[in-house]
Amino acid sequence: MEQTQTASAQKTPGRQAEGQPILRLERVKKYYGNHGNITKAVDGITLHIDRGEFTAVMGASGSGKTTLLNCIAAIDSVTSGHIFVSGKDITAVRERDLADFRRENLGFIFQDFHLLDTLTIGENISMAQIISGTPPKVIDRRVRDIAGKLGISGILEKFPCEVSGGQKQRCACARALINEPKLILADEPTGALDSRSSRLLLETMASINEKLGATILMVTHDPFCASFCGRILVLKDGKIFTEIRRDGKTRKEFFTEILDILTLLGGDTGNVI
């Protein structure tokens, strides 16, 4: 799984923090079920993520990673606690305003891309902008700009079935980035990719983090993927078990440290992390 690092991946990703955190969680709990049968999927998580951080969320299957991401995306409501995105408490946003909140603040990169087969790559990237009524000329400029940065300018007229998995995933990145969201959320974004495409996607994400200052929160099981991040939160039973930072370490050194942490987390998780 471990591979030779590239020059672009050697530096610690992320920019200096500026002002208030992009994301702040205060004692967030998400419980499922009722009295006799409660699952504490997220069990009192407090954390801050600064602008420009590239953070991974790891942990065994069932430790609460997706639930945490869904609460941050306001796809799931919290049982208690507060989630602030750029200072705004999203747990207090009315249901009917949530779609606007998501479109204006968040970008999503899904495991299976969620591209529409009947639209071209360019149309897939621009769809959210079309919905929000952005003038066509502005959309066109933004699509060309972001496609250029992600190296997919040549495939904008093609349909998803005509491009590779890695190109689809970069299209998904472009779509997540086009609104310049405050926060990009990704749940197992490399899950459906082969190792070469995974690596390309991770390098793309590290580069949008480094060069464009995008703030990314990514769920992953894979220590290789996590080693591209600047910080890793490890969940256990809905709580933050530990947190590690890459600081000045090379990606390879960080990868080894992540493996050590996962070993510490317990032998029983060896097959599922």
Ligand SMILES: Nc1ncnc2c1ncn2[C@@H]1O[C@H](COP(=O)(O)OP(=O)(O)OP(=O)(O)O)[C@@H](O)[C@H]1O
């Ligand atoms: N809608 C739901 N109803 C009831 N229980 C749920 C629901 N969604 C998740 N859970 C439970 O909450 C816990 C956390 O689930 P979650 O999907 O967040 O885990 P995860 O860390 O993302 O796991 P994986 O790595 O397998 O994707 C699990 O015990 C799961 O069974």
Ligand SMILES: [Mg+2]
């Ligand atoms: Mg999950």
